[in-house]
Amino acid sequence: MEVNIHPSWKSVLQEEFNKPYFSQLTDFVKKEYAENICYPKGKQIFSAFDHCPLDRVKVVIIGQDPYHGEGQANGLCFSVHDGIAHPPSLINIFREIGQDLGTSYPISGNLERWASQGVLLLNATLTVRANEAGSHQNKGWETFTDAVIKAVSAHCNNIVFMLWGGYAKKKTSLIDPAKHCILTSGHPSPLSANKGYWFGNKHFSKANAYLTSVGNKYFRKNPP
Numbered sequence: 666m667e668v669n670i671h672p673s674w675k676s677v678l679q680e681e682f683n684k685p686y687f688s689q690l691t692d693f694v695k696k697e698y699a700e701n702i703c704y705p706k707g708k709q710i711f712s713a714f715d716h717c718p719l720d721r722v723k724v725v726i727i728g729q730d731p732y733h734g735e736g737q738a739n740g741l742c743f744s745v746h747d748g749i750a751h752p753p754s755l756i757n758i759f760r761e762i763g764q765d766l767g768t769s770y771p772i773s774g775n776l777e778r779w780a781s782q783g784v785l786l787l788n789a790t791l792t793v794r795a796n797e798a799g800s801h802q803n804k805g806w807e808t809f810t811d812a813v814i815k816a817v818s819a820h821c822n823n824i825v826f827m828l829w830g831g832y833a834k835k836k837t838s839l840i841d842p843a844k845h846c847i848l849t850s851g852h853p854s855p856l857s858a859n860k861g862y863w864f865g866n867k868h869f870s871k872a873n874a875y876l877t878s879v880g881n882k883y884f885r886k887n888p889p
Contacts, residue, residue, distance in 0.1 A: 670711045673719040677816045681809055690805030694792055702795035704731050705738040710791050712740025716780035722817055723783035723881055724825045724872055727833040730802070733793045741786035743853075744776035757853040757863055765869045787813060789832070814839045821845075823879040825872040829853060829863075846875045 668675065668682050681687055694710075697703050705712070728742025732752060737745045743755050751759070751774040759770055780786055789810045794800035814836055817824060824845045828834045830852030840847055848871055851862020858864060 668711075671715045671718050674714045674813075674816075677719065677820055678809075678812065681812045686805045686808055690809070693804050694801070697792070697794060697801065703801075704733060704793055704795060705740045709738075709740035712777075713742070713780065713786050713788070713791075716741070716777055717783060717785045719817070719820065721783045722785050722821055722824060723876060724827065725785045725787060725814070725817060726827045727814070727829070727836055728786070728788040729830075729832050730790050730799055731788055731793045733796055733798050733800075735795065738793070739775065739777070740791070741776050741780055742788040744779075744786060745774040747773050747775045749774060753855050754853045757855065757858045761853070761864055761866065762869050764864065765867050766873075785817065811836070811839055818845060823876070823881070825875055827868050827872070830857060846872070848872065 668678075670678070675682075694703075698707055726742060731738035731740075731742075732745065736749055737752070739746050743752075743758060745752065745755065755774050759774075762768055763770055776784070776786055787810060790799075790802050790804075790806040791810070792801045792806070814826075818840045822844055826836075826840055826845055826847045828836060828847065828849045833852075834849050837847060837849070848866075848868045850866035850868060851857040851860070853863050
């Protein structure tokens with residue numbers, strides 16, 4: 666099956682695209698987008714891959730579902746379009762970065778600037794029906810994104826995987842700990858963060874320390 670995705674990813678994921686489950690998933694998604702309002706826009710479904718080619722990946726952050734509110738989802742987990750109010754989880758991510766790295770709170774919640782610097786912002790499910798959280802779960806996306814995580818683990822070295830919350834932590838088994846740095850904590854959502862499971866995890870400075878130790882760096886003191 667021909668899928669419009671960055672060439673660097675196509676070469677390692679083509680086997681997935683050719684499997685029956687992906688054909689069924691594609692049929693489901695096309696039908697959903699034809700009959701319902703869905704997010705993100707069709708051309709942004711694979712934005713996480715288009716903004717962050719495989720050979721530039723330094724950090725992987727795993728989300729679960731795209732935002733299901735109007736105008737929010739842009740194909741990158743936790744990210745919203747410019748000019749859109751920051752959702753609670755994103756607010757807490759920015760607050761933790763500020764406390765950890767001493768950065769100021771950003772105006773825009775659009776994380777394309779992160780992706781272009783090597784952060785793969787991967788939702789486990791890449792589409793959702795408007796105002797129906799989880800509506801596209803268990804249709805095949807999770808099988809595909811698990812294959813993505815395995816591909817990054819196999820084809821890359823010295824990647825920082827940030828696994829936030831119980832769902833993301835289950836992906837640990839897909840990652841080779843001998844090759845990569847795996848950071849885990851509670852989820853940045855208020856439900857978790859307000860119970861003490863998020864703030865103070867210092868994942869961003871820990872990522873910097875690890876990436877610097879292997880000759881790389883991502884979370885700069887003053888990101889764009």
